[in-house]
Amino acid sequence: MEHSRARVVRGSVCAALGGICWGFSGTCGQYLFSRFGVSTLWLTCVRLLCAGILMLCMALPKHRQDLIRIWKDPRDVLSLFLYGVFGLMMCQYAYMTSISYSNAATTTVLQTLSLVIIMLISCFQVRRLPRRREVLSLLLALLGTFLLATGGDPRHMALSPKGLFWGLATAGAVAVYTLLPRRLLSRWSREAVSGIGMMMGGLVVNLGARSWNFHISLPLSGWLAVAAIVVLGTTVSFSLFMQGVRDAGPVRSSMLSVTEPLSAAVFSAAWLGTSFSAVELAGFAAILATIFLLAKSE
Numbered sequence: 033m034e035h036s037r038a039r040v041v042r043g044s045v046c047a048a049l050g051g052i053c054w055g056f057s058g059t060c061g062q063y064l065f066s067r068f069g070v071s072t073l074w075l076t077c078v079r080l081l082c083a084g085i086l087m088l089c090m091a092l093p094k095h096r097q098d099l100i101r102i103w104k105d106p107r108d109v110l111s112l113f114l115y116g117v118f119g120l121m122m123c124q125y126a127y128m129t130s131i132s133y134s135n136a137a138t139t140t141v142l143q144t145l146s147l148v149i150i151m152l153i154s155c156f157q158v159r160r161l162p163r164r165r166e167v168l169s170l171l172l173a174l175l176g177t178f179l180l181a182t183g184g185d186p187r188h189m190a191l192s193p194k195g196l197f198w199g200l201a202t203a204g205a206v207a208v209y210t211l212l213p214r215r216l217l218s219r220w221s222r223e224a225v226s227g228i229g230m231m232m233g234g235l236v237v238n239l240g241a242r243s244w245n246f247h248i249s250l251p252l253s254g255w256l257a258v259a260a261i262v263v264l265g266t267t268v269s270f271s272l273f274m275q276g277v278r279d280a281g282p283v284r285s286s287m288l289s290v291t292e293p294l295s296a297a298v299f300s301a302a303w304l305g306t307s308f309s310a311v312e313l314a315g316f317a318a319i320l321a322t323i324f325l326l327a328k329s330e
Contacts, residue, residue, distance in 0.1 A: 039279045039280075040279060040280050040284070042275075042279050042280075043275060043276045043277070043278065043279025043280030043281070043284070044276065044279075044280045044284060044288055045276075046272045046273070046275040046276040046279065046280075047272070047273055047275075047276025047277070047280060047284070047288040047289065048276075048288045048291045049272050049291075050268075050269045050270070050271075050272035050273035050276060050289070051269075051273070051288060051289045051290065051291030051292035051295065052291050052292070052295040053264045053265060053268050053269035053272065054140070054265060054269045054289075054292040054295075054296075055136070055140060055291065055292045055293065055294070055295030055296035055297075055298075055299060056260065056264060056265070056295060056296075056299055057260055057261045057264055057265020057266075057269070058127070058131060058136035058137075058139060058140055058265070058292075058296045059136045059296055059299035059300045059303060059304065060257040060258075060260045060261050060265070061075065061127075061128050061131045061132075061136065061257075061261060062131050062132075062135055062136045062300055062304060062306075063257050063303070063304060064250075064254060064257050064258070065128075065131060065132040066304065067254075068250055068254050070248065070250070070254070071246065071248075072125065072128040072129045072131075072132050073125070073237075073241050074241070074243060074246045074248060075128050075258070075261070076121070076124050076125045076128055076237055077234070077237050077238045077241055077243040077246075078243075078258060078262065079124055079128075079261055079262055079265075079266065080120065080121060080124055080230055080233050080234035080237060080238075081230075081231070081234030081235070081238055082234075082262045083230050083234070083262050083266035083267060084227060084228075084229075084230030084231035084232075084233070084234045085231070086262070086263070086266070086267045087223065087226055087227035087230055087231075087266070087267060087270070088227040088228070088231060090223060090227070090267065090271070091221065091223035091224050091226075091227045094221075094223070095220075095221040095223050095224045098220045098221045098224040099224050099227075099228070101220075102216075102219075102220050102224060102225075102228065108216060108219070108220075111212070111213065111215060111216050112216065112225070112228055112229055112232060113232055114212060115209060115212045115213045115216065115225070115229045115232075116228070116229035116230065116231070116232030116233035116234075116236070117232065117233050117236050118205075118208055118209075118212070119205065119208045119209025119212050119213070119229065119233075120209055120226075120229050120230055120233040121233030121234075121236060121237050122201075122205040122208070123202060123205035123206055123208075123209055124233070125237070126198050126199075126201040126202040126204075126205050127139060127143065127198075127202045127205075129194075129198045130142065130195055130198035130199040130201070130202050133192050133194040133195035133198060134191055134192065134195030134196075134199065135300050135304075135306050136296040136297075136299070136300045136306075137293055137296040137297035137300050137301075137306065137308070137316070138180060138191065138195065138199065138312070139195075139198075139199050139202060139296075140292050140293040140296045141176070141180070141293045141315070141316050141319050141320065142177070142180070142196075142199030142200060142202060142203055142319070143199070143202045143203050143206055143293075144203070144293065144319050144320060144322065144323060145173055145177065145200065145203035145319065145322075146202075146203040146204070146206035146207045146210065147169075147322055147323060147326050148169060148170055148173045148322055148326070149203060149204060149207040150207050150210060150211065151166050151169070151170075151326055152170070153207065153211065165325050165326075166325070166326065168325060169321075169322040169325040169326050170322075172318045172319065172321050172322050172325070173318070173319055173322050175315075175318045176314075176315040176316070176317070176318030176319035176320075176322075177196075177200075177315070177319065178315075179311050179312065179314055179315030179318065180196075180312060180315040180316075180319075181196050183309060183311050183312065184311040190309075190311075190312070209229075213225055213229070222274060223274075226270065230266075273289070276288065284327075287323055287324055287327045289323070290320055290323055293316065293320060294320075297316070
């Protein structure tokens with residue numbers, strides 16, 4: 033009993049720390065965009081390719097066979113490509129672009145709407161109506177999005193249209209990369225799937241953007257922020273969150289991932305001086321409440 037309880041505590045701490053790492057990396061992105069005018073496309077190229085290499089290096093010792101055998105089935109290869117390009121690559125690009133037009137806290141909160149999208153898709157797949165708790169979560173999500181977009185006044189936009197569009201695109205992409213690899217994850221390790229997916233997405237975006245033509249000049253603080261996004265925001269956060277899922281379960285870990293937008297708000301306010309109105313904070317609260325409602329409906 034004590035061992036089981038200690039494992040749940042360890043998993044809860046890991047899941048919360050993973051969320052904090054994600055939130056900090058988002059604020060690092062905001063720092064790069066606001067202070068140095070870094071291209072979101074270049075940052076996506078660097079993040080995906082470097083993170084893919086790191087993830088593959090981490091997967092190699094324990095999942096060497098998965099990394100080899102996964103290429104033998106053409107359907108798995110196609111699924112990996114779709115997951116890497118339309119899931120991971122689109123998510124990372126939309127996430128960073130949304131931050132460049134708004135801020136890290138608002139983007140991470142809008143990203144949470146992916147839970148509502150997944151819920152609606154799941155209801156459609158099994159041909160059932162949403163339950164009462166799920167309907168309430170949908171209404172709260174709509175209310176929160178309205179408050180963030182308009183500041184409570186429908187006559188004007190408080191959030192830029194591009195910031196709102198890319199924030200919602202981030203939520204859609206998160207839903208895609210959550211649902212798309214289900215078949216792959218039933219056959220292969222998550223580390224192998226994620227590592228190869230990141231590499232595929234990274235190669236596609238680097239080739240498409242011709243990243244070797246970018247000329248980026250950053251001070252040491254800028255490169256440290258890039259390193260934090262790659263290492264803390266991808267490799268460390270993923271490892272911590274997956275340990276949380278293993279030890280504390282997916283429901284508890286999903287609820288603890290609320291630390292991502294909360295930490296992003298704290299870091300961006302303390303470090304970059306980002307301010308939030310009472311209406312925006314109410315919008316944050318409404319959207320974040322959907323995490324707890326949907327987790328309890330599982």
